[in-house]
Amino acid sequence: MSTSTPSVVVELTNDPIDYASLTEQVRTPAAGAVLLFLGTVRELTAGRETLHLVYEAHPSMALTQLRELAAEATRLWPIQRLALVHRVGRLELGEVSVAVAVSTPHRDQCYAAGRWLIDTLKERVPIWKQEHWSDGEVEWVHPEPPG
Numbered sequence: 125m126s127t128s129t130p131s132v133v134v135e136l137t138n139d140p141i142d143y144a145s146l147t148e149q150v151r152t153p154a155a156g157a158v159l160l161f162l163g164t165v166r167e168l169t170a171g172r173e174t175l176h177l178v179y180e181a182h183p184s185m186a187l188t189q190l191r192e193l194a195a196e197a198t199r200l201w202p203i204q205r206l207a208l209v210h211r212v213g214r215l216e217l218g219e220v221s222v223a224v225a226v227s228t229p230h231r232d233q234c235y236a237a238g239r240w241l242i243d244t245l246k247e248r249v250p251i252w253k254q255e256h257w258s259d260g261e262v263e264w265v266h267p268e269p270p271g
Contacts, residue, residue: 130205141162143160154204156231157227164219174257175217180251200240206241208245
């Protein structure tokens with residue numbers, strides 16, 4: 125458990141996520157491990173070709189949930205610094221939709237915290253993904269359970 129209050133960045137944005145900057149924001153001499161997870165728009169999902177995605181969110185609810193996740197994670201692991209950023213709007217193939225950056229004293233803690241944060245974010249935070257397929261279909265996609 126962390127004895128000091130960690131630095132936390134929580135954001136929803138329409139702009140591209142500057143993941144290099146986020147990584148630098150969570151680096152600190154107090155942490156021996158820094159983890160960055162990026163969720164990106166992939167070309168194929170279950171054999172279907174994606175053209176682009178559209179993410180929508182209820183901003184105040186999503187930000188509240190992101191802050192709650194950050195607070196819960198800092199109770200579970202000795203997190204020094206943490207950043208949770210999710211894009212909304214239209215995203216093209218290869219673009220970053222979500223970034224989780226976390227630093228802890230040791231790597232096992234960092235891996236565990238980062239994995240929990242992205243999995244729990246997908247389960248709890250009211251952000252919805254609309255898939256635009258190459259066959260012309262448009263579909264709201266619900267997150268799959270972690271795995």
